[in-house]
Amino acid sequence: xxxxxxxxxxxxxxxxxxxxxxxxxxxxxxxxxxxxxxxxxxxxxxxxxxxxxxxxxxxxxxxxxxxxxxxxxxxxxxxxxxxxxxxxxxxxxxxxxxxxxxxxxxxxxxxxxxxxxxxxxxxxxxxxxxxxxxxxxxxxxxxxxxxxxxxxxxxxxxxxxxxxxxxxxxxxxxxxxxxxxxxxxxxxxxxxxxxxxxxxxxxxxxxxxxxxxxxxxxxxxxxxxxxxxxxxxxxxxxxxxxxxxxxxxxxxxxxxxxxxxxxxxxxxxxxxxxxxxxxxxxxxxxxxxxxxxxxxxxxxxxxxxxxxxxxxxxxxxxxxxxxxxxxxxxxxxxxxxxxxxxxxxxxxxxx
Amino acid sequence: xxxxxxxxxxxxxxxxxxxxxxxxxxxxxxxxxxxxxxxxxxxxxxxxxxxxxxxxxxxxxxxxxxxxxxxxxxxxxxxxxxxxxxxxxxxxxxxxxxxxxxxxxxxxxxxxxxxxxxxxxxxxxxxxxxxxxxxxxxxxxxxxxxxxxxxxxxxxxxxxxxxxxxxxxxxxxxxxxxxxxxxxxxxxxxxxxxxxxxxxxxxxxxxxxxxxxxxxxxxxxxxxxxxxxxxxxxxxxxxxxxxxxxxxxxxxxxxxxxxxxxxxxxxxxxxxxxxxxxxxxxxxxxxxxxxxxxxxxxxxxxxxxxxxxxxxxxxxxxxxxxxxxxxxxxxxxxxxxxxxxxxxxxxxxxxxxxxxxxxxxxxxxxxxxxxxxxxxxxxxxxxxxxxxxxxxxxxxxxxxxxxxxxxxxxxxxxxxxxxxxxxxxxxxxxxxxxxxxxxxxxxxxxxxxxxxxxxxxxxxxxxxxxxxxxxxxxxxxxxxxxxxxxxxxxxxxxxxxxxxxxxxxxxxxxxxxxxxxxxxxxxxxxxxxxxxxxxxxxxxxxxxxxxxxxxxxxxxxxxxxxxxxxxxxxxxxxxxxxxxxxxxxxxxxxxxxxxxxxx
Numbered sequence: 001x002x003x004x005x006x007x008x009x010x011x012x013x014x015x016x017x018x019x020x021x022x023x024x025x026x027x028x029x030x031x032x033x034x035x036x037x038x039x040x041x042x043x044x045x046x047x048x049x050x051x052x053x054x055x056x057x058x059x060x061x062x063x064x065x066x067x068x069x070x071x072x073x074x075x076x077x078x079x080x081x082x083x084x085x086x087x088x089x090x091x092x093x094x095x096x097x098x099x100x101x102x103x104x105x106x107x108x109x110x111x112x113x114x115x116x117x118x119x120x121x122x123x124x125x126x127x128x129x130x131x132x133x134x135x136x137x138x139x140x141x142x143x144x145x146x147x148x149x150x151x152x153x154x155x156x157x158x159x160x161x162x163x164x165x166x167x168x169x170x171x172x173x174x175x176x177x178x179x180x181x182x183x184x185x186x187x188x189x190x191x192x193x194x195x196x197x198x199x200x201x202x203x204x205x206x207x208x209x210x211x212x213x214x215x216x217x218x219x220x221x222x223x224x225x226x227x228x229x230x231x232x233x234x235x236x237x238x239x240x241x242x243x244x245x246x247x248x249x250x251x252x253x254x255x256x257x258x259x260x261x262x263x264x265x266x267x268x269x270x271x272x273x274x275x276x277x278x279x280x281x282x283x284x285x286x287x288x289x290x291x292x293x294x295x296x297x298x299x300x301x302x303x304x305x306x307x308x309x310x311x312x313x314x315x316x317x318x319x320x321x322x323x324x325x326x327x328x329x330x331x332x333x334x335x336x337x338x339x340x341x342x343x344x345x346x347x348x349x350x351x
Numbered sequence: 352x353x354x355x356x357x358x359x360x361x362x363x364x365x366x367x368x369x370x371x372x373x374x375x376x377x378x379x380x381x382x383x384x385x386x387x388x389x390x391x392x393x394x395x396x397x398x399x400x401x402x403x404x405x406x407x408x409x410x411x412x413x414x415x416x417x418x419x420x421x422x423x424x425x426x427x428x429x430x431x432x433x434x435x436x437x438x439x440x441x442x443x444x445x446x447x448x449x450x451x452x453x454x455x456x457x458x459x460x461x462x463x464x465x466x467x468x469x470x471x472x473x474x475x476x477x478x479x480x481x482x483x484x485x486x487x488x489x490x491x492x493x494x495x496x497x498x499x500x501x502x503x504x505x506x507x508x509x510x511x512x513x514x515x516x517x518x519x520x521x522x523x524x525x526x527x528x529x530x531x532x533x534x535x536x537x538x539x540x541x542x543x544x545x546x547x548x549x550x551x552x553x554x555x556x557x558x559x560x561x562x563x564x565x566x567x568x569x570x571x572x573x574x575x576x577x578x579x580x581x582x583x584x585x586x587x588x589x590x591x592x593x594x595x596x597x598x599x600x601x602x603x604x605x606x607x608x609x610x611x612x613x614x615x616x617x618x619x620x621x622x623x624x625x626x627x628x629x630x631x632x633x634x635x636x637x638x639x640x641x642x643x644x645x646x647x648x649x650x651x652x653x654x655x656x657x658x659x660x661x662x663x664x665x666x667x668x669x670x671x672x673x674x675x676x677x678x679x680x681x682x683x684x685x686x687x688x689x690x691x692x693x694x695x696x697x698x699x700x701x702x703x704x705x706x707x708x709x710x711x712x713x714x715x716x717x718x719x720x721x722x723x724x725x726x727x728x729x730x731x732x733x734x735x736x737x738x739x740x741x742x743x744x745x746x747x748x749x750x751x752x753x754x755x756x757x758x759x760x761x762x763x764x765x766x767x768x769x770x771x772x773x774x775x776x777x778x779x780x781x782x783x784x785x786x787x788x789x790x791x792x793x794x795x796x797x798x799x800x801x802x803x804x805x806x807x808x809x810x811x812x813x814x815x816x817x818x819x820x821x822x823x824x825x826x827x828x829x830x831x832x833x834x835x836x837x838x839x840x841x842x843x844x845x846x847x848x849x850x851x852x853x854x855x856x857x858x859x860x861x862x863x864x865x866x867x868x869x870x871x872x873x874x875x876x877x878x879x880x881x882x883x884x885x886x887x888x889x890x891x892x893x894x895x896x897x898x899x900x901x902x903x904x905x906x907x908x909x910x911x912x913x914x915x916x917x918x919x920x921x922x923x924x925x926x927x928x929x930x931x932x933x934x935x936x937x938x939x940x941x942x943x944x945x946x947x948x949x950x
Contacts, residue, residue, distance in 0.1 A: 058788070059787050079790045083630060085798065089649075092620035104787050121616050323609075324608060328633050329632040329785065331575065337750075338599040339748055343746045
């Protein structure tokens with residue numbers, strides 16, 4: 001047995017989902033990350049989200065780049081297809097894979113180094129293409145595998161474990177995603193599963209690129225006093241702008257969610273995202289207002305969380321490219337090859 | 352000097368003035384007259400304003416390699432007069448625009464100058480400034496029709512076809528043709544001693560670029576996902592793929608596409624997209640040039656190690672770095688053979704013309720899937736962007752893609768377990784599954800160390816087992832890549848020539864001449880990598896081997912030295928790497944003196 005294999009032990013009365021699968025069926029290999037790593041909490045939330053969404057594991061493609069966060073696809077859904085690509089380039093693998101087989105569910109796990117430095121370009125272009133996928137950025141502000149260098153999301157004034165102070169302005173992935181036209185933009189905290197799980201579920205149901213920035217503290221290199229990405233700092237500075245509830249299609253929605261401080265958006269598959277505790281001047285469907293509001297929150301030194309922006313009607317990659325409904329990988333060769341007669345005909349133009 | 356159907360001429364114009372279509376018209380007219388012909392576009396990396404040239408060679412014997420000897424120069428660009436006029440063979444002709452008279456110092460005593468006031472005549476005849484510029488080109492076509500005795504009916508017929516929907520364009524073009532023709536008839540000795548005469552040597556041929564043929568091969572191979580980043584000289588591949596897909600791949604019921612073309616943000620992303628699509632089971636490819644391969648190299652290593660089938664088309668241009676983007680070279684032979692860090696080796700196919708571009712691009716997908724590895728179609732700018740006369744392409748409707756070892760849901764149902772990198776058959780090729788097929792088919796694709804079970808590993812033995820199997824796998828591809836084309840004299844010569852890709856035509860012409868002169872020499876053109884038995888045997892059975900290629904460092908010679916048992920001393924390097932396609936002179940001049948000593 002591999003050292004990372006998880007012992008199989010099941011409670012006889014363990015609950016099951018609509019597919020008859022238990023939460024255990026959504027687990028992966030044992031994590032090799034540090035004890036207390038925020039990423040492991042995100043993994044646990046993903047397992048819960050997939051379980052609750054009744055997703056067939058083998059119909060999921062889980063992708064990542066390089067770094068601690070990118071190791072995590074190994075730690076959930078062993079029966080899903082994994083692709084641990086090269087540093088910062090997961091979005092291109094996802095785009096090509098999605099182009100070829102639009103029927104699978106795509107989930108990409110990345111980190112702040114992976115998405116905001118080496119892979120900044122690919123991250124931006126996946127948003128522009130609106131690749132239909134859930135993209136989770138596990139954001140801890142440091143390069144941990146290489147022992148604690150600042151990443152591009154490190155805040156000005158934050159201190160490294162060695163005591164250095166970061167002076168470069170951070171790249172805020174939420175702000176960036178909104179500016180680039182992302183259709184689903186959320187932020188959460190690995191320590192807040194109550195918030196994170198519905199966000200992940202909504203992200204999975206979203207048509208297009210669903211981006212979730214998850215502040216996920218690094219217990220080894222960035223959890224000290226003076227760090228703005230520590231557990232303590234995130235707990236005290238996280239500001240839930242909108243509380244989000246995700247109601248899956250199978251639940252047969254009958255209630256009217258509009259009214260009061262609650263807003264509702266119906267996803268393309270019929271599921272509903274319900275926003276509540278929304279302040280008067282906040283509209284998660286108005287990009288301009290969201291950007292302004294988030295700037296104010298940031299200026300107060302707080303971190304806005306929740307499903308910050310949602311647009312369900314925008315074209316995704318396949319609509320842009322006008323591809324057939326069937327996955328391209330399923331098309332029979334006979335429909336793809338024009339044949340000898342067409343070749344003879346075509347060559348008349350080459351005379 | 353009387354040369355019927357055996358001469359070359361060059362047209363010197365200004366980039367962006369529409370001369371390309373005029374030159375294409377000339378090439379096609381000659382081709383339709385049944386005369387073997389080739390055209391080489393020598394163009395600048397520029398949109399408008401810089402000098403550009405087009406070389407046409409007609410040859411009744413079918414030799415289509417570039418000829419550096421021009422009997423006629425159509426000098427339409429005063430900025431390049433000096434070099435253009437200097438380039439004409441003694442006894443030849445210069446046709447120039449005499450609207451502005453030539454400076455006296457431009458004149459040569461050993462060539463005949465024919466001045467034709469094209470700009471002035473166009474100013475009289477056409478109103479719009481742009482039309483005047485365009486029609487000046489058609490004007491020199493008209494003059495050449497008279498001077499070279501090109502059949503007017505053929506030219507007129509082509510204009511009718513080309514502008515079928517636009518009557519007034521046909522009229523304008525015919526008027527410009529007549530303008531040049533009439534002037535030439537009246538003022539020059541027509542036809543010149545270099546002239547053409549109808550033949551019947553092109554009936555079974557077509558005229559096409561390598562890039563179009565490559566794209567068509569991708570369509571016929573069943574490729575559904577094309578990813579790319581624009582780069583000269585490979586852009587034409589995706590332009591043509593788009594065109595053919597629009598023609599052949601739109602679902603008639605829904606009007607939707609049975610393909611997806613993604614223009615990536617850079618070559619790194621293009622490579623990633625290809626790998627992602629291929630991982631899912633689509634046939635996917637990217638066309639690029641050497642600079643793009645450099646950027647793709649990290650991903651190429653991933654595809655090699657994680658064993659993801661993928662097709663990379665490298666339309667080579669002159670390197671290193673940005674180099675000369677509009678000039679040809681074979682400078683990526685080593686790059687493609689070993690792209691990426693660590694120990695890697697790749698399957699490469701080397702087409703010599705558009706016909707092989709078509710055939711090899713189909714083969715590339717089959718080999719990629721069969722051996723689960725990146726495959727390179729190594730073309731070049733000369734093959735890719737120039738129009739070539741090739742035998743009409745054929746297609747076997749019985750062809751079905753070789754998908755290699757892919758397990759179906761039914762296969763997986765019957766298996767206890769599936770492991771991605773297990774050498775079940777002992778041939779070095781494992782089984783793969785396509786994502787989404789079956790719960791038992793899942794595995795983890797990774798570029799990090801993995802064992803044969805598909806698990807992450809940092810264990811030496813487990814790592815070695817996988818990378819050593821890859822050696823076996825890639826080596827076994829040697830007998831499945833296109834085998835070398837070999838020409839031998841009866842009984843075999845002791846001296847051989849080895850070449851690659853587009854060198855072929857100049858080498859064949861040079862060899863014919865050597866044979867005619869009584870100098871016996873055998874010839875092998877390698878068409879695939881890794882090299883197999885046939886390559887090894889040719890090298891073994893010849894005492895001295897000239898290796899002809901188009902790069903500075905003798906990369907083919909290096910590959911042969913490293914990848915075969917042939918002692919380096921036997922391999923004599925013959926190189927041409929200034930950016931021009933190979934000519935027979937490049938082969939004959941260095942070989943002949945050495946050959947005469949040996950024989």
